[in-house]
Amino acid sequence: MSSFFSRLKQGLARSRDSLAQLMPGGSVDALSEEEWLDIEDGLIMADCGGELSGSLVQQARKRRGSSIEALQASMLAMIPDSKAVQIDAQKPFVLLVVGVNGTGKTTTIGKLATLFVQQGKSVLVGAGDTFRAAAVDQLAVWVERAGADMVRQHDGADPASVAYDTVQRGLAKAYDVIIIDTAGRVQTDRGLMDELAKVRRVINKACPDAPHEVWQVVDGGTGQNAVVQVEKFREVAGTTGLIVTKLDGSGKGGIVLQLSHSFGLPIRYVGVGEALEDLMPFDAEDFVRSLLPEHSL
Numbered sequence: 001m002s003s004f005f006s007r008l009k010q011g012l013a014r015s016r017d018s019l020a021q022l023m024p025g026g027s028v029d030a031l032s033e034e035e036w037l038d039i040e041d042g043l044i045m046a047d048c049g050g051e052l053s054g055s056l057v058q059q060a061r062k063r064r065g066s067s068i069e070a071l072q073a074s075m076l077a078m079i080p081d082s083k084a085v086q087i088d089a090q091k092p093f094v095l096l097v098v099g100v101n102g103t104g105k106t107t108t109i110g111k112l113a114t115l116f117v118q119q120g121k122s123v124l125v126g127a128g129d130t131f132r133a134a135a136v137d138q139l140a141v142w143v144e145r146a147g148a149d150m151v152r153q154h155d156g157a158d159p160a161s162v163a164y165d166t167v168q169r170g171l172a173k174a175y176d177v178i179i180i181d182t183a184g185r186v187q188t189d190r191g192l193m194d195e196l197a198k199v200r201r202v203i204n205k206a207c208p209d210a211p212h213e214v215w216q217v218v219d220g221g222t223g224q225n226a227v228v229q230v231e232k233f234r235e236v237a238g239t240t241g242l243i244v245t246k247l248d249g250s251g252k253g254g255i256v257l258q259l260s261h262s263f264g265l266p267i268r269y270v271g272v273g274e275a276l277e278d279l280m281p282f283d284a285e286d287f288v289r290s291l292l293p294e295h296s297l
Ligand SMILES: Nc1nc2c(ncn2[C@@H]2O[C@H](COP(=O)(O)OP(=O)(O)OP(=O)(O)O)[C@@H](O)[C@H]2O)c(=O)[nH]1
Pocket: 099, 100, 101, 102, 103, 104, 105, 106, 107, 108, 129, 135, 182, 183, 184, 185, 217, 245, 246, 247, 248, 249, 270, 271, 272, 273, 274, 278
């Protein structure tokens, strides 16, 4: 078993253990109405959301085999296809990273830059969080460690100007990948959300089909509030994919299913810790296996 998969399993242990008590592994037909209602409650507790939990149970009941297998299959059917992103299809491939404060954007960018450099790509990162001086220094450490380059401006500079500069420099120097960091913002902050829309517009002005991807980083421990966060960010920034972090901690896991189902957005990566190796491409089957108890018929 890969260490990543075991970290994920460890992180989701709480949800899995409580579901394990509700689903001893018998066949779909062996469970009573009441037992299914308990399973539905268990899914809600695991952050799957009320509506999704209801339809997961409904669909699982129509299947055959063990209840665990049936639920697993219903979950997989709810997750949109998240084929790996083709970063080779565009040069430069421009990625904008957005999200609420402290969700893990900067850390994730450091990890992504490392992955892309390991794939032989040249990577330029734009320090678009000009809000806090420390934010740029934090990013600089990651970028240097990754072997990537960074564009920065003075503290308090216009983030749109940093983004524009970064994309222009990336084009001029023929970088393979450009990643733009942004300051965290709460989705209800009108001024900061307008600023984010401007960052996106300016990136597009500097490079006609950019950004090619906009990834929102979501803290897996946020609970159901993540749903309104993703809704609003998608409206303003045109999110194309999600990264769910902190699944090692208080993450219950169901939020991953809930978000991918509600928005049809692919989950690009999941984070299970603070270290470099703790970010992995999302694998729906591994994920569902981590969330549900081992199948024991
Ligand atoms: N346990 C755990 N911690 C994480 C993970 N990803 C990020 N973190 C931690 O979360 C904290 C915030 O991460 P940042 O990358 O600074 O978050 P950010 O979204 O850039 O924050 P702002 O720029 O302030 O909005 C740091 O302490 C990270 O080490 C994860 O997958 N698991």
